[in-house]
Amino acid sequence: MSLAGAAADRWRGFRNRLLASPRFQKFAIEFPPFRPIARRRSRxxxxxLAGFTYSQVLYATVKLGLIDMLQGPAxxxxxxxxxxxxxAGRLExxxxxxxxxxxLELTSTGAYTLGQHGAALAGNxxxxxxxxxxxxxxxxxxDPLALLSGDRKDNKLKEFWNYSATPHAASYTALMAASQQAVAAEILAAYDxxxxxxxxxxxxxxGTFLAAARSRYPQLRLSLFDLPAVAEIARVNLGNDVEIHPGSFLTDELPKGADVATLIRVAHDHDDDSVLKILSAIKHMLPPGGVLIVAEPLSGIAATAPIADAYFGTYFAAMGQGRTRTxxxxxxxxAAAGFTSTTAIRTRNPVVCSMLKIM
Incomplete structure (x- = not known):
């Protein structure tokens, strides 16, 4: 352990003993210079504690259509x-x-309009x-304990995201496509x-990403590989100028010809063995000097840790597979798949997308 690491650990121990002390807590709220900090930490x-209720308020607001209703007059x-x-009393x-x-926000007349978060939702x-x-x-x-321990087996998200269940293909593909435009914009802004x-x-x-790539790079040949049910949806959306290849990246060989591949929000859906299979298939498919761009939420980034590790970590537990990785x-x-270098690519908004260049 380094001296800096040891010093940081000693500081954490001192800090935690201090914050756990009722005497210090009383002092912090009574001592005016410390009071704003104590209030902030209490909040x-x-x-x-209250975060779950906050998410339910957000969910109810969206499900009732209040965001759409209030995009016009208050x-x-x-x-x-x-x-x-x-x-009226219940809705109040x-x-x-x-x-x-x-x-939401109250206007000067007491009517309701969109607040900052509501306006952002309306635009996204x-x-x-x-x-x-x-x-x-x-x-x-x-029952979060049953979910996180793996005792709960009949998860609704696991059923929804079951890629082998053809009846769900249209639903999960539409949901993925809903956010893909924002992700595509970040990828295309970060890599040439x-x-x-x-x-x-x-x-x-x-095919949402490829549609955006086609607009930015009309000279670039494009191809897509996904499960047959999903590939058919992409074929309808993209037309005949994009090569569509149906198959499973876990069992089938990827078509050769491309010198750059993208893997967008795929790796974190799978366990390590499956990711190794996917990366090995891509390495085998790419020519010497070929590039793989990976885009997904990454663990180990302080600015996005609650999103990657708390939100997505719990989400993947409900899915029954996958995890965020550093x-x-x-x-x-x-490296185990045969690549020799992995480099982080800075994006404009890591909340939406983090990226790696792998060669």
């Missing part, structure tokens, strides 16, 4: 209640909660689509695909 701790509580079909509880979370409708499907996750989280001649999107879903963990899997 942060309570937010951890509406009074009774007017919103009439549209929703709820008693939700409206007050949504205002407190800055999803794909987020609302993800929120709307969270009832599956909430059901799975009814113009230096390549052919791109293959492995696990390319309905860049180093993905690099080790890539």
């Amino acid at each position: 942060a701790l309570f937010d951890l 509406l009074t509580g009774p007017a919103l209640a009439a549209r929703v079909g709820w008693p 509880r939700l409206l007050k909660a949504a205002v407190s979370l800055e999803i 409708p794909w987020i609302a689509k993800f929120i709307a499907h969270h009832h599956l996750l909430y059901d799975d989280l009814a 695909f113009g230096r390549h001649r052919q791109l293959i999107d492995v696990g390319g879903s309905n 860049a180093a963990e993905l690099g080790r899997l890539a």
Whole structure:
């Protein structure tokens, strides 16, 4: 252990003993210079306690269509209640909660309009689509200990994301496509695909990323590989100028020809053995000097840790497979697959997408 690491560990021990001391807690709230810090920490701790109710308020607001209703003129509580079909008093509880979370806002006349978060949702409708499907996750989280320990087997999210279940192909593909435009924009802003001649999107879903890449790089040859049911959806969306290859990247050989491949929000859905199979298939498919771009939430980044490790970590537990990984963990899997280098690519918004260049 380094001296810096040992010093940091000693500091953590001292800090934790101090924060756990009732005497220090009393001092911190009574001593004026410390009081703002004590209040801030109390609020942060309570937010951890109350976070589940916050998410339910957000879910209810989206499901009732309040974001859509309030994109126009502000509406009074009774007017919103009439549209929703709820008693005004019942809806008022939700409206007050949504205002407190800055999803909605009160105007000077006492009517309701969009708050900061509500306006952001209105401009990013794909987020609302993800929120709307969270009832599956909430059901799975009814007993979080059973979910996280693996004792719960009949998870709703696991059933929904079962890629081998053809009846779900259209549903999960539409949900993935809802957010793919934002992810595609980050990828195309961070990496220049113009230096390549052919791109293959492995696990390319309905082709949303390739459609965006085609607009940016019309000279680039494009191909997509995904399960047959999903590939058919991509074929309809992309037309005949994109090569569509149906198959499973876990069992089938990938088509050769591309000198750059993308793997977008795929690796974190699978266990290490499966990721190694996918990376090995891509390495075998790429020519010498070929490039693989991996885009997904990465663990180990302080700015996005609650998203990658708390949200996605729990989400994948409900899915029954997959996990977020650090860049180093993905690099080790890539090395085992035969790649020689893994480099992080800076993106404009790592909350939406983090990226790695693997060669």
